[in-house]
Amino acid sequence: MRPAMMTPEQTGPDTRHGMILYMENVSVSFDGFKALNDLNLYIKEGELRCLIGANGAGKTTLMDVITGKTRPDTGTVSYGQQFNLLQHNEEQISRLGIGRKFQKPTVFEALSVKDNLYLSLKMDKGIWTSLWHNLSGEQKDDIDRILHTIGLTEHRDRPASVLSHGQKQWLEIGMLLAAKPKLLLVDEPVAGMTVSEAERTAELLTSLAGEHSVVVVEHDMGFVRSIARTVTVLHQGSVLAEGTMDAIQSDPEVKKVYLGEEGNA
Numbered sequence: 341m342r343p344a345m346m347t348p349e350q351t352g353p354d355t356r357h358g359m360i361l362y363m364e365n366v367s368v369s370f371d372g373f374k375a376l377n378d379l380n381l382y383i384k385e386g387e388l389r390c391l392i393g394a395n396g397a398g399k400t401t402l403m404d405v406i407t408g409k410t411r412p413d414t415g416t417v418s419y420g421q422q423f424n425l426l427q428h429n430e431e432q433i434s435r436l437g438i439g440r441k442f443q444k445p446t447v448f449e450a451l452s453v454k455d456n457l458y459l460s461l462k463m464d465k466g467i468w469t470s471l472w473h474n475l476s477g478e479q480k481d482d483i484d485r486i487l488h489t490i491g492l493t494e495h496r497d498r499p500a501s502v503l504s505h506g507q508k509q510w511l512e513i514g515m516l517l518a519a520k521p522k523l524l525l526v527d528e529p530v531a532g533m534t535v536s537e538a539e540r541t542a543e544l545l546t547s548l549a550g551e552h553s554v555v556v557v558e559h560d561m562g563f564v565r566s567i568a569r570t571v572t573v574l575h576q577g578s579v580l581a582e583g584t585m586d587a588i589q590s591d592p593e594v595k596k597v598y599l600g601e602e603g604n605a
């Protein structure tokens with residue numbers, strides 16, 4: 341396709357400098373309280389980044405700013421080099437290729453696993469009326485590939501209501517993948533999961549990195565340690581430290597304000 345014919349969604353973020361997300365000097369105030377305070381954060385294309393921080397550190401607000409739910413008072417937020425996210429609304433940002441997975445799974449319980457994925461494909465195309473028809477061969481392949489990725493191929497015809505909590509979380513990640521996002525924001529993916537489900541989720545998120553950039557907010561330090569290459573620590577709305585889990589854990593400031601306080605690192 342000729343570049344001149346492409347929509348912004350088709351163009352994708354310009355990551356020639358290796359970065360998919362730039363947040364610079366971002367501040368958000370609620371009634372004078374700074375939930376984000378002159379925050380700078382850069383996410384590389386294809387990386388898996390973990391975001392940690394005590395309750396109220398600003399993690400959710402940060403995700404809300406990226407997805408257009410909350411507008412910052414100051415600062416810039418760019419997706420690739422060319423998209424100023426502050427000029428786009430939530431739906432546009434989603435269509436640009438930023439997917440968000442909230443903590444609670446919101447799958448369609450009455451539909452089968454496969455139909456949940458069909459629905460996501462169709463919703464992405466905005467075609468509600470032809471929901472059950474006209475899937476192209478390419479879309480069917482997409483569904484099969486996603487089922488394989490999320491480990492639910494053998495459950496494809498079961499209603500989502502009978503899935504375990506962990507399986508519902510994986511299905512919802514699959515529903516996000518149907519929109520072919522470049523950047524995935526995942527909020528507390530292993531909350532409420534069994535140990536084996538958490539291990540499987542670690543494998544899944546790790547496998548998504550590379551083709552996707554993945555930002556995971558998580559309180560479970562064991563899980564963070566199992567997946568993270570780079571960990572960003574938020575404190576009072578700013579980045580307190582960033583580095584490998586080992587570097588973070590031996591950082592005296594981090595110990596003082598977060599890990600020591602949590603007592604589980």
Ligand SMILES: Nc1ncnc2c1ncn2[C@@H]1O[C@H](COP(=O)(O)OP(=O)(O)OP(=O)(O)O)[C@@H](O)[C@H]1O
Pocket residue numbers: 370371374375393394395396397398399400401402
């Ligand atoms: N809509 C709002 N109105 C007022 N204050 C808010 C609002 N949203 C967030 N805050 C405040 O901003 C601060 C940061 O909240 P945020 O939810 O981003 O933290 P968090 O790191 O996600 O915390 P948690 O780990 O508990 O989810 C908190 O003190 C919170 O009370």
